[in-house]
Amino acid sequence: MEFKRVVGTRRSVRWLKPWKPVERAKIQVMLEAANRASRSMNADYPRALVVNRDDIDGETREALRNPTTSVELDLAPTYIFWYFDLKYVDGVQERLKELIDQHALSPSHGWSHAYVDSFLWPQVLKPIADNMMALMFMGATETGIAICNSLNAAVDQGLGTCLHAFTAPDKVKSAFGVPDTWIPVWLQLVGYPLEEPEAGGQRPRQPLSYSYFEGNCSTPWEEDPQVTKQLKDDGLIQDPGPFPYRQEEVRMLSQMFGLPQ
């Protein structure tokens, strides 16, 4: 699928085929996409725990369930628990010097081994490691970027996926041996869409002028209609929901699983 169509087709898919497992190869693609995401300091922020629903023992599955998160856990065949590791600063000094050796960071932009060893590490990076607020902010932000790549990689492979509030982190920790330094971010549920891939139409968004500005924050970004048209042709902007049959689609799916309508 072309990049623009992947981005335009991505939406939270909550109806998944519970009976159709996700191939391990497709999960690997998602993880590699996450691994290739932009990340400051070339630090290893994200951690992901992949678990197939049917491999989870009954007691743990029941513990994950609560009155607000249940349906999706039943429908999704694969769970990816996303974390970041608070120890992500460890090794950053050497990772940055690797980038210098690769000429990704070069003297033309002020970089040198001496700068990393004598200034950046002791004066900037080490203090971050001792500052919990900075650690949490950067960890969550950078892991979110990686997760975004994983979401788009799922869509590119015809999968449905959705992020959920992290479910029962203590139970997950004890059941799967999650280290103490891992901080929960999102639970990504993955499967094959049971609903149409369009999931009732593209979700509503404000026009670019609502959130984006040019030159100063008093000047909203003005869209070029020709670009907007091209993005529609390319599938980044798609028909908005709800499709005329969407309500009936959801009603029929609800009936299929005995769910509230």
Add this chain to the structure above:
Amino acid sequence: MTQKAKVHPYLSYNSVTVWFREVGHDRAPASQQTSLLRLLQGFCDTQNKSPDELVSSCLRTTSAGDLTISAKARREIDAAIDQFIADSQLTGHQAVAQGNKIREFLIHNGVFMQGKVSMSTTS
């Protein structure tokens, strides 16, 4: 007593009216409406509450004066629904669906909750 209440007294409760209107049960055949109302009544009886009281019992007022969902009460009601269905001797898809009908009543009255899914592996 209104005409609706003659069909079933529960139709005089605002929470039931909301539920029926939102889902379209008010346009369903009378027998289906009666079946749903009997189900809800059966559960409400176990809780010694009217439908409106059942909804209210899932809510609480915060110290700031805002109305919010009580996580504790919701958890208890959710478990009570499961117990009610278990006691009814229903099994399989029908059991899950009936429990979720009661949840549907609460959901349409603002109490966010999710029930179990009926699948072949669980029926």
